[in-house]
Amino acid sequence: MPNEMARSKKARRPRRGPREPREDPARNELISRSLESAQQCLLQQDYGTAFVHYLLVLNLAPVLKDFARESFRFTLFKWADELDSLGRIQDLFDCYEQAVELFPTDEVIVNSMGEHLFRMGFRDEAAAHFHKALKLRPDFPEAKENFYRVANWLVERWHFLMLNDHGRNRKYQLAIQRAVQEGCSTVLDIGTGTGILGMCAKKAGAREVYACELSKTMYELACEVVSANGMADSIRILHMKSLEMEIPKDIPTRVSLVVTETVDAGLLGEGIIESLIHAWKHLLLPPPVICICNSAPSQTGRVIPGGATVFGMAVECQEIRRHHRLCVSAVGGLDLEAVREIRSPVSCSVDADESAEPYTTERLSRLPGGFTALTGPCRMLDIDFNNVQELESLCSRKVMRLRVPVTQEGVVDALAVWFQLHLDQENSISTGPQENTCWEQAIYPVQSLAHCSVKRNDELLLEVSCRDAYLRLCCVAIVRDGQMFHLDSMEEEDYSTVALPNPEVDLCSALASLQTRHDTVSNMFTLECSEIALLNNVNYHNSFRMAVEKLLTSLRSSREMQASEVSSSEPFYMLDVSEGFSVLSLLTARLGQDSGSSLVQAYSSVEKDQHQALLRLLAQSNGVEESALQFWLSHVEDDSAVLQRPASEKLWSAIVLDCIETCGLIRQRLMEKATLARCLLEDGGRIFPERIVIHGLLVESDTLLQESAVQGTDPTLGFNIAPFINQFTVPVHVFLDLSTLECTHLSDPVELFTLDLMNSSANYISRGIRVRVSAPGKVTAVPFWYQIYLDADLTVTTFSQDSHWKQAAVVLQCPLVVNTGDWVQLTIQLHKSSISITAVREEAVTADDATAEEEPVPMDHPQGGLC
Numbered sequence: 001m002p003n004e005m006a007r008s009k010k011a012r013r014p015r016r017g018p019r020e021p022r023e024d025p026a027r028n029e030l031i032s033r034s035l036e037s038a039q040q041c042l043l044q045q046d047y048g049t050a051f052v053h054y055l056l057v058l059n060l061a062p063v064l065k066d067f068a069r070e071s072f073r074f075t076l077f078k079w080a081d082e083l084d085s086l087g088r089i090q091d092l093f094d095c096y097e098q099a100v101e102l103f104p105t106d107e108v109i110v111n112s113m114g115e116h117l118f119r120m121g122f123r124d125e126a127a128a129h130f131h132k133a134l135k136l137r138p139d140f141p142e143a144k145e146n147f148y149r150v151a152n153w154l155v156e157r158w159h160f161l162m163l164n165d166h167g168r169n170r171k172y173q174l175a176i177q178r179a180v181q182e183g184c185s186t187v188l189d190i191g192t193g194t195g196i197l198g199m200c201a202k203k204a205g206a207r208e209v210y211a212c213e214l215s216k217t218m219y220e221l222a223c224e225v226v227s228a229n230g231m232a233d234s235i236r237i238l239h240m241k242s243l244e245m246e247i248p249k250d251i252p253t254r255v256s257l258v259v260t261e262t263v264d265a266g267l268l269g270e271g272i273i274e275s276l277i278h279a280w281k282h283l284l285l286p287p288p289v290i291c292i293c294n295s296a297p298s299q300t301g302r303v304i305p306g307g308a309t310v311f312g313m314a315v316e317c318q319e320i321r322r323h324h325r326l327c328v329s330a331v332g333g334l335d336l337e338a339v340r341e342i343r344s345p346v347s348c349s350v351d352a353d354e355s356a357e358p359y360t361t362e363r364l365s366r367l368p369g370g371f372t373a374l375t376g377p378c379r380m381l382d383i384d385f386n387n388v389q390e391l392e393s394l395c396s397r398k399v400m401r402l403r404v405p406v407t408q409e410g411v412v413d414a415l416a417v418w419f420q421l422h423l424d425q426e427n428s429i430s431t432g433p434q435e436n437t438c439w440e441q442a443i444y445p446v447q448s449l450a451h452c453s454v455k456r457n458d459e460l461l462l463e464v465s466c467r468d469a470y471l472r473l474c475c476v477a478i479v480r481d482g483q484m485f486h487l488d489s490m491e492e493e494d495y496s497t498v499a500l501p502n503p504e505v506d507l508c509s510a511l512a513s514l515q516t517r518h519d520t521v522s523n524m525f526t527l528e529c530s531e532i533a534l535l536n537n538v539n540y541h542n543s544f545r546m547a548v549e550k551l552l553t554s555l556r557s558s559r560e561m562q563a564s565e566v567s568s569s570e571p572f573y574m575l576d577v578s579e580g581f582s583v584l585s586l587l588t589a590r591l592g593q594d595s596g597s598s599l600v601q602a603y604s605s606v607e608k609d610q611h612q613a614l615l616r617l618l619a620q621s622n623g624v625e626e627s628a629l630q631f632w633l634s635h636v637e638d639d640s641a642v643l644q645r646p647a648s649e650k651l652w653s654a655i656v657l658d659c660i661e662t663c664g665l666i667r668q669r670l671m672e673k674a675t676l677a678r679c680l681l682e683d684g685g686r687i688f689p690e691r692i693v694i695h696g697l698l699v700e701s702d703t704l705l706q707e708s709a710v711q712g713t714d715p716t717l718g719f720n721i722a723p724f725i726n727q728f729t730v731p732v733h734v735f736l737d738l739s740t741l742e743c744t745h746l747s748d749p750v751e752l753f754t755l756d757l758m759n760s761s762a763n764y765i766s767r768g769i770r771v772r773v774s775a776p777g778k779v780t781a782v783p784f785w786y787q788i789y790l791d792a793d794l795t796v797t798t799f800s801q802d803s804h805w806k807q808a809a810v811v812l813q814c815p816l817v818v819n820t821g822d823w824v825q826l827t828i829q830l831h832k833s834s835i836s837i838t839a840v841r842e843e844a845v846t847a848d849d850a851t852a853e854e855e856p857v858p859m860d861h862p863q864g865g866l867c
Contacts, residue, residue: 031061035068042071047079051095058102065103072099073108080116092116107136111143118146123153124216145834148730154217155728157707159193161438163725164706168429168437169717173200175304175423176259180204184257184302188212188283190242190275191262195222198235199719201259210251212238224724242275245283254285259304265361265431266442266471267308267383267419273391273469276303280388287386303385305421310381311432312417312473314460316410317371320362322536322802323529324414324445332541332587333594338621339614340523343447344532348472358470360529361440364416364433366740368801374412374454377432378404380464380473399465403479406460412452415462415473417442444473448487454478525614530662531581533804540796540803541587544688547790548574548588548654551686552600555653558684571601572653573646575632579658579667581611584688586619588654589628600653603632605642643676651682657757659692660786660798663734664808666692666755666833674757687757689788694753694835695799696784698824699809700777701743704733708811731810731836738783738799738807746779746818747771753828753835766829770842773824779816782826782837783809810837817841 038053054072058065076099083092096113103109114129127150133143162168176197180187185207189198192211202209209231213219219239226235238250247254258279262270280287284301321327324344329337347356364371380402384390418431418441431439446452452475454460461477461484478485527535534540555572572592576585585604592600606612612631619629632642646652655677661667677687705711709729710722750771756762773779785799785807798805816824816839823842828835 027060031057031064034060035064038075039071042075045078047075047082050075051079055098055102069103069106072103073106076109077112080112084116089120105136107133107140107143110136111140111146114143114146114150118150123150126150127154127217141831141834145831148732148834151728151730152734154215155221155725157733158438159725160707160709160729163194163196163710163716163721165438169196171423171427171429172197172259172261172304173204173717175427176200176257177204178424178426179257179302179304180206186210186253186255187257187259188242188251188255188279190258190260190279191270192222192237193218193261194721194725195226195235195237196716196719196721197259197261198237199226199229199231200717201257202231202234203718206257208255209235210238210255211235212240212242212245214239214241221724225719225721228724229719242283243278247282251283254283254301256285256299256301257304258284258301261305263305263308263419263421264442265440266359266417267310268466268469268471269359269442271469272385273394273466276385277388277391279303280391287388305423306386306425307382307384307422309379309420309422310383310417310471311377311419312380312415312462313377314374314404314406314412314454314475315364315371315414315416316374316408317367317413318369319367320371320443320445321411321413323533325447326532327536328538331535331538331583332545333590334541334583334587334618335622336535336618338523338617339525341447342525342527342532342535344445344529345526346443346445346529347447348444348474349447356526358472359417359442359444362416362443363440366737368737368739371416372408372410374406374408374410375404375460376407378402378462380417380462381466381471394466395469397466399463402462402464403459404462406454406456406458409455410453412446412454412460412475414446415444415475417444417471417473442471444475446475446487452478452487455480523617525610527581527611530804535581535583537802537804539800541583543790543794543796544584545587545591547688547794548591550791550794551654552591555682555684571599573650574600574602574654574656575605575643575646575652576603576656577605577632577642577658577673578656581606581608581614582656582658583615583618584656586615586622586624586629589619589624590622593624593628599628601630601646602628603630603646605632607633643673643680645680651685652677652680653682653685654688655680655685656688659689659755659757659788660805662805664736664785664798664806665732665734666830666835668833670833671755671757671763675760678758678760686791689790690756690758690792691789692755692757693751693787693789694755694784694828695749695787696752696782696837697745697749698747698771698773698779698818698839699741699743699745699783700780700815701741701809702780703742704781704809704811705815707733731813732808732834733781733811734806734808736783736807736809738785738809739801741783743781743783744775744777746773746775746777747824748774752782752784752826752837753830755830765831766827768825768827771824771826773818773820773822776819777817779812779818779824779839781809781811782839783807784835810835812837812839 034053034057038050038057041050041053054068054075058068058072076095080092080095096116099109100113110129111133114126114133117129118126127147130143130147130150133140134147180201187198187201187206187209189201189211192198192213195211198209198211211222213222216239219237222237226232226237238245245251260272262272262275264270285299286301288300324346326336326339326342345356346360348358383394416433418433421429423429429437431437431441433441459479460475461479463474463476465472475487477487552572574585574588576582578584582604585602588600589602604615606615615629619626657670657673657677659667659670674687709726710716716722750769752769753767785797788796788798797803799807818824818841825840825842827838
C-alpha cells in the first residue's frame with residue numbers, strides 16, 4: 001500500500017485562507033445612518049434613542065468600538081441617570097448588561113455599573129464589579145475609592161479584631177476540641193464567616209463538617225480559605241441562611257454539634273435565638289435526656305456557645321446624651337423651646353416607631369469625656385442555648401422587672417449592657433467594658449422628657465424583655481424613699497413632690513391626656529443621632545450666625561452703593577443644601593427679619609416631612625414669616641439638580657454646602673458642587689464654608705493596626721486566613737474619636753491640605769510636606785481632621801468635644817521606625833473626595849530643606865472653572 005505521506009507537495013491541494021467578507025452596501029448604509037442618528041440624538045439630549053443606535057452600530061460593526069467608546073460611555077451614563085430618576089431600575093441594569101457584553105474589559109463601565117448596584121443596596125454585587133474594575137486597571141482611582149467604601153460594608157472591621165483576638169480564638173478552639181473528643185462527630189457552623197470554627201472542628205477530628213453563610217462576599221471568602229487550607233473536600237459550605245436549610249436536601253442527617261458566633265453587642269441582634277430554635281427542631285440531634293445516663297454524645301446534640309449571662313448598669317455620659325436628646329434651649333439665636341421633645345431613632349419604649357432600633361453600640365472605654373457608672377453591674381438575664389423550650393419561651397415571656405440600687409449621684413443617660421458567653425463548662429468570653437475584645441457594649445439611651453436625676457440609695461426600676469427576639473431594656477421609674485416616679489410622666493421641677501401612684505388619679509390623668517395628646521404629639525420629633533448632636537452644637541451655629549451677619553452687612557453696603565441699579569427691597573437669596581436636618585436656612589431667615597430691611601428669602605433642601613414640620617414649628621415660634629422659609633425641592637423639577645438659580649433672573653447671595661461626612665471623610669463630589677455653586681452666586685455672594693484646611697499628625701497605634709488587618713505572619717490557630725481577608729483591608733479608618741484613641745503622638749499637628757471652595761485656582765491635587773518627629777516610635781497612621789473656615793476669620797473644627805463629626809486616619813501599609821528629630825516626608829493626594837497619604841522617612845535633611853515644601857500640583861479645572 002503506497003505511503004500517503006510520500007505524496008509530492010504538488011499533489012496536495014493548497015489550504016485556503018479565510019474568505020474576505022463581502023461588502024454589503026445595505027449593511028454599511030445602515031451602520032453609517034445609525035451612527036449619524038446616534039450623534040444627532042446626543043445633540044438633542046435624546047439619550048435613550050442614541051443608546052439604541054449605538055448598540056446597533058457596535059453589534060454590526062465591532063471594529064468601530066475603539067472609535068465610539070467615549071461617546072458610547074457618555075450616552076450610557078446619561079441614559080442610566082434618566083432611567084434611575086424615572087425608577088426604571090430593571091431597564092437601567094439591562095442597559096448596563098448590554099454595555100458590558102459589548103465592552104467586557106472596560107473598567108469605567110464595569111465600575112459605573114457597580115456604583116448603581118451599590119446605590120440600590122446590592123453591596124455584594126457592587127463589590128464584585130469594583131473588584132473586577134481594579135483587576136482590569138489596578139491604578140483606577142474611582143474603582144479603588146469605591147472598593148474601599150464598599151469593603152467597610154461587606155467585611156466589617158470587627159472581623160479583623162476577632163481574628164486578632166488570640167484569647168477568644170483559642171477558647172473557641174478548646175471548646176470545639178472538647179466537644180468533638182466527647183463524641184460530637186458531625187458539626188454545623190452557622191454564620192461561618194472566614195470558616196475558622198468549621199476548620200477547628202475538622203482539625204479536632206470531626207467526621208463531617210458543614211457550614212452556612214448568608215453574605216455572598218464572606219461565603220466566597222470562606223470557600224477560598226477552606227480550599228487554601230486543604231479542607232475543600234471535607235468541609236461543605238452552603239451559601240444560605242441556616243433557617244432555609246433542610247434535611248436531606250442540604251445536609252444528609254442531623255448533626256451532633258452546632259457552633260456559631262452570631263451574636264452582636266446586644267447578644268441577640270443577629271438572630272441567634274431564631275436560628276437555634278430552627279436548628280434544634282430541624283438540624284440538630286435531640287439534647288441529652290438527664291434521666292438516661294448512658295446516652296452517647298454522638299446520638300445527642302449540643303450548641304457552642306452553651307449559654308450567656310447578660311449584665312447591665314446605668315451610666316451618666318455627656319457624649320451619649322448629646323447624640324440622643326436635645327440638650328440646649330437655643331442655638332444661633334433660635335429659640336428651641338417650642339419643641340417638646342427630640343429623640344433619636346434608638347428606643348425600646350412602647351410608643352417607639354417600628355423602624356426604631358432598641359439599642360446602639362459604643363466602646364465605653366473610648367467615649368470622649370468618659371462615663372460615670374451610677375449603679376453596679378446587675379445580672380439582667382440568663383439564657384441556655386441548649387434548652388429549646390427556654391429559647392421558645394424567651395420571646396413570649398412576660399416583661400421582667402428589676403430593681404437596681406443607685407450607688408452614685410448623677411443623671412441617667414443610658415443603660416450599658418454586655419454579656420458573658422459560656423462556650424462550655426470551662427471556657428467563657430466576656431464583652432464587658434473593661435475587656436479588650438472585638439465587641440462593643442450595647443447602649444440603651446434614656447429619652448425621658450426630663451433629666452433622669454438620681455441620688456445614692458435610689459433604685460431604678462428596669463423592664464427586661466426579648467420582644468421580636470431582641471434584648472429590650474427600659475428604665476421606667478425611680479424609687480426613692482418608698483415613692484415611685486415614672487419617667488414618662490414626671491416633670492423635673494415636680495420631681496420631689498410626686499406621690500405614689502393613685503389609681504383614680506391615674507385614670508383622670510389618662511382621660512385628660514386624650515384631650516391634649518393631639519397637641520403634644522406634633523411637638524415630638526425623631527432625628528438621627530448625628531443630627532441631634534449637630535443641633536446641640538452651640539458653637540457651630542453661633543459661628544455660622546456671625547458669618548452670615550457679616551455677609552449680609554457687606555451685601556447691604558454694596559447695594560446701597562448701587563442704589564440706582566438694585567432695588568433695596570430685593571431680598572437676599574440663601575440656599576442650604578446640607579445633608580439631613582439643618583436649621584441654617586431658618587437661622588438666616590431669622591437674621592433677615594431682625595435686620596428690618598432687605599429680607600432674606602431662605603431655602604432648605606430637607607426632604608422628610610417630619611424635618612419640614614420641625615422647621616415650620618421653629619419658624620413660627622421664632623416669629624419668622626412663613627414666606628421667608630421655603631423648601632427648595634418643591635421648586636426643583638429634578639431632585640438630582642439641586643444647585644440651580646433661585647429664579648431665571650436671580651442669583652444666590654449664599655449657598656451652604658455640606659462638606660464633611662459624619663464619619664470624618666470629605667463628601668463625594670464636593671469640589672464639583674463648589675464649582676457649580678460659584679457660578680450661581682451674585683457679586684459678593686459666598687459659599688459656606690469658603691475653605692477647608694485638613695490637619696493631621698503622626699501616631700503609633702496598635703489599635704488601628706488591629707482593626708485594619710490580620711496582624712503577624714503566624715497562621716491563625718494554624719490556619720492560613722490572613723492573605724484572603726486582608727484583601728479587604730482599607731487604608732482609611734473612619735468614625736474615630738482621636739481624643740480617646742489608644743495611640744502615641746509622634747509629632748505635633750501639621751497642616752496637610754487645603755480645599756478652597758471660593759477660589760478654584762488655589763486648589764491642587766497633590767502636596768508634599770515634611771514633618772518633624774517629636775518622639776521615638778513606629779509611625780503606623782496619620783489621623784486627620786478639618787478646620788472649617790466659614791469666612792476668613794470665623795472657623796469651627798471637627799476635632800472638638802462638641803463636634804458631631806468624627807475623625808479619620810490613613811493607616812500606612814509599611815510602618816516607619818523613627819527617632820526624635822527625624823523628618824518624615826508626607827505626600828498627600830486628593831482624588832475627587834478620596835485622600836491618600838504616603839510616608840517616607842528621610843535619612844538626612846539639611847537646615848534649608850527642613851523648612852521647604854514640595855510645590856503643590858494644581859487641580860485640573862473642569863469647564864466653567866472660571867466662575
